[in-house]
Amino acid sequence: MPSQKDFLKGFGSVAIHSGHEADGNNAHLTPIYASSTYVFDTADQGMRRFNGEEKGYIYSRWGNPTMTEAEQKISALESFGITKNGEPLQLKSILHSSGMAAISALLLGVLKSGDKILSHFSLYGGTQELMDKVLPQLGIETVIVDLRDLNKAEEVLKNDDRIKLLYLETPANPTIQCVDIDELTKLAKRNNLIVAVDNTFATPYLQQPFKYDVDFVFHSTTKFLNGHGTAIGGVIVGKDLEFMNGRMEKVHRLLGGNSNSFDAFLLTQGMKTLEVRMERHCNNAMQVAKFLQQNNSIAKVNYLGLTSHPDYSTANKQMKHPGAMLSFELKDGLLAGKKFIDKLQMCVRAVSLGTCDTLLSHPASMTHFGVPKEKREKYGITDGLIRMSVGIENVEDILNDLDQALK
Structure with missing residues (x-):
């Protein structure tokens, strides 16, 4: 062959x-x-x-x-x-x-002391800490802007010629925000920036950033x-x-x-098995998001397949399906989040994502614990936020477990 x-x-x-x-x-x-x-x-x-x-x-x-x-x-x-x-x-x-070894090598490979990164809020906690606590010691700074507002992005680039890299994570972790790869890459290229995209959540089955002329993709x-x-x-x-x-x-x-x-x-x-797994992941996630949206103890559901998500149209433009990742915010904050996590029976209490089994984590006490509270909340990572990687189990078992844990 x-x-x-x-x-x-x-x-x-x-x-x-x-x-x-x-x-x-x-x-x-x-x-x-x-x-x-x-x-x-x-x-x-x-x-x-x-x-x-x-x-x-x-x-x-x-x-x-x-x-x-x-x-x-x-x-x-x-x-x-x-x-x-x-x-x-x-x-x-x-x-x-x-993943952290890969992103570290990428950033050190394309940047030097004095350069800046332009990125958006709600990044993976490890990436955020790398940008906040390690890169500044090497003379590399990060500028954080809500890149869903193209005018803000353009204004920042107009006033800072030290920005050399546009770093995108879409959908973003854990608020599931989505930025427009096509429009942001066009803007970056007009300003001679390198563009890198973290495609971990979407995978190449759901999203292909190279269609939009980006320079690097990271997973x-x-x-x-x-x-x-x-x-x-x-x-x-x-x-x-x-x-x-x-x-x-x-x-x-x-x-x-x-x-x-x-x-x-x-x-x-x-x-x-990526294609067959992603089909099941995504179909389950859509049903889970609709179920959560109807629950009275939940203040907000972040899922790109719901028309209530502010980035619904952007996701439709560049993704084959809204994906397997979602997050939701419990009304009673930190205590409610911990109680919910503790009551799960089948779904797994664990960080990471993308496995065959459904994983749930509490970012405020786990993945984003190292990010200061005021910064977390500014980025939409509240004390009651739960991140969910929807697995490929039979969906009725996922829904039953969520239902009993929310009561």
Whole structure:
């Protein structure tokens, strides 16, 4: 079977077959290459590989066949159906040990001291803390604006030429806000900005930011791409192949946040079922959101599939489906949130998201505990907010558990 699967027409087929190379021992699946290093036939061959004249593996911090398959599969999914100048869009992915390792490498790879990031409120707590507590010590500042207001974004860019990167997370964590990738990227390009998008919540099945000419896409592969909660991982995907094969690959290697063969193997197997999993996740989520909307103890439901969500139209524009993530705000605040979480019977009390089982967390006491209360509340992360990753269980069991926990 050819290594390039451009002839495949379906997303699910690409998820299963892309990236796979025939194994020398005729293994059906790419094996777990549990080798830290790779041998050279001669000194000259080693020299050719180190200087890039010959392709081949050298050291697993730099990559190995198991990791390569996962990377190529992600590139194929993010570029699925997208063309550039009449040809299929070519992307390169670099797998990392975690989502935070990937985002750290990306930011350090494209920014320098004195540069600024433009982003919006309600980001993943780890990203927010990285921008607040680590990057400023390196001379990199972050400007936070409500990027759903394009006029505000334009005004900020007009008055600050130190902004070099537009960083978007859409849908955003945990308030499920959605920003317009297309319009914001156009604005960024007029101001010579690099654009990076965290596509973790949506996955390439629901949203493909490269359609809108962004420069980088980032994922915590721990979540929906793996889909089973079995491995931590992250990935950077880029369209500038020279940059990805040069500067970005060098930064990745030197920072040392590489993935490993076992986690890459689990990720590869998880991605094969991405399409069917996301269909069930999304169908369940829509029913859960409608159920929650009718409950008297809930003040607000944040789900992009509800017409009451302020970003409903934006989500419809750029997403195939509103997704599997939602959040809701209990009327009685922190105490109500903790009581609700404690009463769950089937749904799981855990951080993270994107697994087959339904996960619920309380951001104020968990994922965003490190973000100051006043900043959290400014961003819409109240004490009574519950984040929910809707699983693929039978939906009636999810609804029954929520119902008894809310009483």
